[in-house]
Amino acid sequence: MKNLILASTSPRRKDLLKKLNIPFTTFSPNVDESVNQKLPPGEIVIMLSSRKANVAAQQFPSSTIIAADTIVVSNEKILGKPKSRKEAKDMLCELSGKRHFVYTGVTLVNEQHTESFYEKTAVDFWPLTDQEIEKYLDNGEPFDKAGAYGIQGLGSLFVKSIQGDYYSVVGLPISRLFRLFMEKRLVPYS
Numbered sequence: 001m002k003n004l005i006l007a008s009t010s011p012r013r014k015d016l017l018k019k020l021n022i023p024f025t026t027f028s029p030n031v032d033e034s035v036n037q038k039l040p041p042g043e044i045v046i047m048l049s050s051r052k053a054n055v056a057a058q059q060f061p062s063s064t065i066i067a068a069d070t071i072v073v074s075n076e077k078i079l080g081k082p083k084s085r086k087e088a089k090d091m092l093c094e095l096s097g098k099r100h101f102v103y104t105g106v107t108l109v110n111e112q113h114t115e116s117f118y119e120k121t122a123v124d125f126w127p128l129t130d131q132e133i134e135k136y137l138d139n140g141e142p143f144d145k146a147g148a149y150g151i152q153g154l155g156s157l158f159v160k161s162i163q164g165d166y167y168s169v170v171g172l173p174i175s176r177l178f179r180l181f182m183e184k185r186l187v188p189y190s
């Protein structure tokens, strides 16, 4: 297997990729994440994960690169990472008491392959009180996460149910990625 690089600054993605038990290094992809918000969400996350992967591939052409992107979609509104406390509060109010969808796109690039896929997970939130939201904002957890919550952290207390891949919500659909690695014979399990 070629040298594997995770093109991501996300500590969660790093922890999840460790589950594959393959050595890898990380690279911080500096990409413009602006995108036409009218595109279907699956296309958006594939486009953004491809941008991240391609930046890394230009720098490390003989490596295998993995990159991902996660967005939250509620009532057709796309929620990325909040830029302020107000934006985070607006996002949590939007998600309160409703179902939303988390999309994570993944791109794998090396000299032989360019492969992308996305996972869509439905998440139902309990109705949230203003006090709960303010306390959560004080904790600081929302600010580096799409939709202003972390299902793996205190945000778990807001989640009534989920349908789909939990790890995709955290930022990397690891079982589907593992299957792609096997299909492309990038891991020695196949």
Ligand SMILES: Cc1cn([C@H]2C[C@H](O)[C@@H](COP(=O)(O)OP(=O)(O)OP(=O)(O)O)O2)c(=O)[nH]c1=O
Binding pocket: 007, 008, 009, 010, 012, 013, 028, 029, 052, 068, 069, 070, 071, 072, 081, 102, 144, 145, 146, 147, 149, 150, 151, 152, 155, 169, 170, 171
């Ligand atoms: C909904 C949700 C998102 N997230 C995270 C996953 C992603 O890291 C982040 C969405 O932002 P992304 O732009 O997908 O990723 P990132 O900026 O953290 O990292 P990089 O682009 O360098 O790979 O939100 C959680 O950790 N838990 C959650 O429950």
